[in-house]
Each structure stands twice: as C-alpha cells, then as structure tokens.
Amino acid sequence: MTRPLSVLVEPVRIEPDRASVALAPYPPHSSDTQVALPVDDANGLIGAPAMLRPMDRRDREAAEHRLRKAKVLHVFTLAMAAQAGLTRAVIRVKVDRGVWRHVVGAAYVEQVPPTLDPVRLRAAGAALTWPKGVICLRTAALLHGMPVTDDHLAHVLVSQHHRPGRGLMPHYFPAADVRRVLSFRVTGRRATAIDCLALMPLAEAERLMAWVRTREILTVAELRRAVDEWPGRPGVAQLRRLLADTSDGALSAAERRLHQILRDAGIRGWQADQPIIVAGRIVARADVLFAEAKLIVEVDGREAHADFEAERVRLNTLSLAGYTVLRFTWHQIVDRPWFVRAQIEAALRNATR
Structure with a gap:
C-alpha cells in the first residue's frame, strides 16, 4: 500500500530528549512489570511530593489535554506525560493496566485509529526516542510505498552508538539524502532504494531491483554512480552483482x-x-x-x-x-x-x- 508523505505536522512542543527514560520490558502492562518513570533533575519531576500524590480530576484532565497537544501521530513518551503534568501514580496505572500501549523504544500510544499506518507509528516513536536519528532501510521503504517485507522494527540511522532493542534497530552508514516528513526525518526515495538493494538479502533485493527499475525510481546510471562514489560502503559488492545481472535489461x-x-x-x-x-x-x-x-x-x-x-x-x-x-x-x-x-x-x- 502506497503511503503518501506530503502532509507535514508541527514539531513537538515538549522536547522528549530533555529527560532520560527507562522503560519496563514489553509488554509494559504485565502483572510483574515495574515501571521506571522519567528522571529530570532540572525540573524535579520524579521524587517531588506533587508527583507522588493522587491527582484530582481537574488537574488530571488539564495534564491529559496538554499531553494530547504534544503527541506526534498519537505517539508520546513517559517523559512527555510527566512534563505535561501527570503524576507518577497516574502514569504507573495507565501503563500497568495497558491503557498506554508500547510502540517502540520510549514511545507509547493510547488510542490508535484503525486507519493509521503502524509503520508511521513506529517511525514517530523512533523519532521521539532518538531525536537525531533518520528513518532508513525497510521502515523508510515501507513509508515510500516499496514492496519490502515488514519486519515490525524501526530502522534508524544514528551517529552515536545505540543498543538495539524494544523495536529499534540502529544503523551507522552515511545518509546520502535526508528528507523531513511528518514529525521525523527519513532517507529520500532513491537513497532508500539504494540502501535496501545493498543491504537486504539478495533474493529480496533482486525483487526490489525489478520493482524500482520498472517504475523509473532508479536508473542504471544512478546505481553505477552510487557504486563509484562509495566504493567502501556496506553492501557495495551486492550492488555490483545486481548491476551485472541486469546490465542487459533482464531484471529477474x-x-x-x-x-x-x-x-x-x-x-x-x-x-x-x-x-x-x-x-x-x-x-x-x-x-x-x-x-x-x-x-x-x-x-x-x-x-x-x-x-x-x-x-x-x-x-x-x-x-x-x-x-x-x-x-x-x-x-x-x-x-x-x-x-x-x-x-x-x-x-x-x-x-x-
């Protein structure tokens, strides 16, 4: 299914990287989960008496309204919930009871419209967890409407070392073309196609090669230029093989x-x-x-x-x-x-x- 990428949204008003977030293993609402809440010493969110007391209805509704305004594609982090004014007790109850469902990384979601693309949810969650990252590879390909297998992970280009887990997969190769889409950054369509052709399993890369070539997304000249410009990049040997196999026009x-x-x-x-x-x-x-x-x-x-x-x-x-x-x-x-x-x-x- 093609996923249009033309709609932009406003940046998040509550910055997720102001607080470090430790999250319980998935599923977060299991009976034995101990939820570790956001820590922000500068704002005194955790450990302050106001965070530990139950909230009255008016205060809770006001905090929930602030959180709704800060959400990105219905996605938020526990740090954002705390910054919106929800107490530790309220956050714990919502996570333990499964009212808030884990997406990827530090990201959660409450109510998701059935028409909302789960790939976009993962991309938004990855951007909230690693704000400097760039959505890439399979995740970017699915956002661009390419027929690749969804492995239900969020693939993200990062500049510093990150441990994979909780639905996030970091990558460290150079980003040739980065676009701002919705609330996150993603590799451009041609760059995404080249990255996938280089790094996906060969059989899947061959199928994708036929798809992008027949739709004029990539030309032979562009592929050759990618090989020549980055001779030492990961997957360049596979790109050379794909070029050789399709040099006479046969794409399968x-x-x-x-x-x-x-x-x-x-x-x-x-x-x-x-x-x-x-x-x-x-x-x-x-x-x-x-x-x-x-x-x-x-x-x-x-x-x-x-x-x-x-x-x-x-x-x-x-x-x-x-x-x-x-x-x-x-x-x-x-x-x-x-x-x-x-x-x-x-x-x-x-x-x-």
Missing part, C-alpha cells in the same frame, strides 16, 4: 532465461526492459519488445501484476494502441522453452501478414 532470473531462449532460437529484432509510450505517457514497461512487430513479451510474476484492476486497464490500453501481448509463466519458460519459442515465432509471423 526468469527474464534472463527468456533472453537465452530468444538467443538460442536466433530470434532478433527485440529489446529488453523498454518503456511503452501511449499518448505521450509511459503506460507499461515491456520485458521484451519487438518494436517493428508491436509485440510485447512478458514474464508473469505475482508481485508485478498484483493489482487486478490496474492490470486490466494496462492490457486494454496496450491492445487499443495496437500491441500484441504474450505472457509466460516461470514454469513455461523453465520447463517448456520450446512452447515459448513457438508462440513468439507465431506472433511474429502474424505481425508480418
């Missing part, structure tokens, strides 16, 4: 096998990974295009054609523009290459009539 193992079938059969006049432009806009990218015959050959993958409605529109647009589209499965390309060859040759013959 299935496409490489399709190219081999065409070469072995001596079929010429085709190009790989070509944009199809109709009425001045790119409506598709062909795995293999025979431009003169207006023949498109595609290798079907579930991820590439997962949106049924959009796929019908795309195919109809190509048909109305005069293109013939042949689609083959991995099984057909691997186990029945003669069938694939015969179908393509028949389509080429029909195009010359």
Whole structure:
C-alpha cells in the first residue's frame, strides 16, 4: 500500500530528549512489570511530593489535554506525560493496566485509529526516542510505498552508538539524502532504494531491483554512480552483482532465461526492459519488445501484476494502441522453452501478414 508523505505536522512542543527514560520490558502492562518513570533533575519531576500524590480530576484532565497537544501521530513518551503534568501514580496505572500501549523504544500510544499506518507509528516513536536519528532501510521503504517485507522494527540511522532493542534497530552508514516528513526525518526515495538493494538479502533485493527499475525510481546510471562514489560502503559488492545481472535489461532470473531462449532460437529484432509510450505517457514497461512487430513479451510474476484492476486497464490500453501481448509463466519458460519459442515465432509471423 502506497503511503503518501506530503502532509507535514508541527514539531513537538515538549522536547522528549530533555529527560532520560527507562522503560519496563514489553509488554509494559504485565502483572510483574515495574515501571521506571522519567528522571529530570532540572525540573524535579520524579521524587517531588506533587508527583507522588493522587491527582484530582481537574488537574488530571488539564495534564491529559496538554499531553494530547504534544503527541506526534498519537505517539508520546513517559517523559512527555510527566512534563505535561501527570503524576507518577497516574502514569504507573495507565501503563500497568495497558491503557498506554508500547510502540517502540520510549514511545507509547493510547488510542490508535484503525486507519493509521503502524509503520508511521513506529517511525514517530523512533523519532521521539532518538531525536537525531533518520528513518532508513525497510521502515523508510515501507513509508515510500516499496514492496519490502515488514519486519515490525524501526530502522534508524544514528551517529552515536545505540543498543538495539524494544523495536529499534540502529544503523551507522552515511545518509546520502535526508528528507523531513511528518514529525521525523527519513532517507529520500532513491537513497532508500539504494540502501535496501545493498543491504537486504539478495533474493529480496533482486525483487526490489525489478520493482524500482520498472517504475523509473532508479536508473542504471544512478546505481553505477552510487557504486563509484562509495566504493567502501556496506553492501557495495551486492550492488555490483545486481548491476551485472541486469546490465542487459533482464531484471529477474526468469527474464534472463527468456533472453537465452530468444538467443538460442536466433530470434532478433527485440529489446529488453523498454518503456511503452501511449499518448505521450509511459503506460507499461515491456520485458521484451519487438518494436517493428508491436509485440510485447512478458514474464508473469505475482508481485508485478498484483493489482487486478490496474492490470486490466494496462492490457486494454496496450491492445487499443495496437500491441500484441504474450505472457509466460516461470514454469513455461523453465520447463517448456520450446512452447515459448513457438508462440513468439507465431506472433511474429502474424505481425508480418
């Protein structure tokens, strides 16, 4: 699901890094949890008599109102709750009873609208816990709408050593492009794609490579520039491999096998990974295009054609523009290459009539 990133919010008025926060292990509301509350010696929040006494209703409602105004995407820290004026006793009850639910790091949430993206919650919680960090890798990729696996962690670029845990995963490589989005900082779309291609497991990186290339998010030139500019960066060897594997336009193992079938059969006049432009806009990218015959050959993958409605529109647009589209499965390309060859040759013959 694509997550638009255009809406900005005001910065948090209560600075979370003014207090150090020690939190109980997750889940925070288990019966054996001992909640360690914020410590801020400058303001005397913990240990002061006012923090230990029960609150009357009016004071509690006023403090809760201040906390609501300070929340970021419904997310807050215990330090923010204390700074808003809630007492230690009230905070302890809310955590122990599960009224406040842990998100990541020092961040909690009370009531979450069902439509709110959990990835954004984790990103907001990470920013409140490590205010100088930058959301990166899988977390940034999901925010940018890329089809990567959600590992339910918040991946954060930091400049100083941080211990991983409580849903946070620190990283230490350089940030090439940083954008301010909502209440947190995140690596830009192209930088995020390059980082993921370099550092994710190879099989997942190959799938992402096909996705970003077919959507014009990254070009071959940009990938080569990233490799040349940071020769010692983590994952550069994997980037070189991905570049080598896709240098001829084949973006997957299935496409490489399709190219081999065409070469072995001596079929010429085709190009790989070509944009199809109709009425001045790119409506598709062909795995293999025979431009003169207006023949498109595609290798079907579930991820590439997962949106049924959009796929019908795309195919109809190509048909109305005069293109013939042949689609083959991995099984057909691997186990029945003669069938694939015969179908393509028949389509080429029909195009010359």
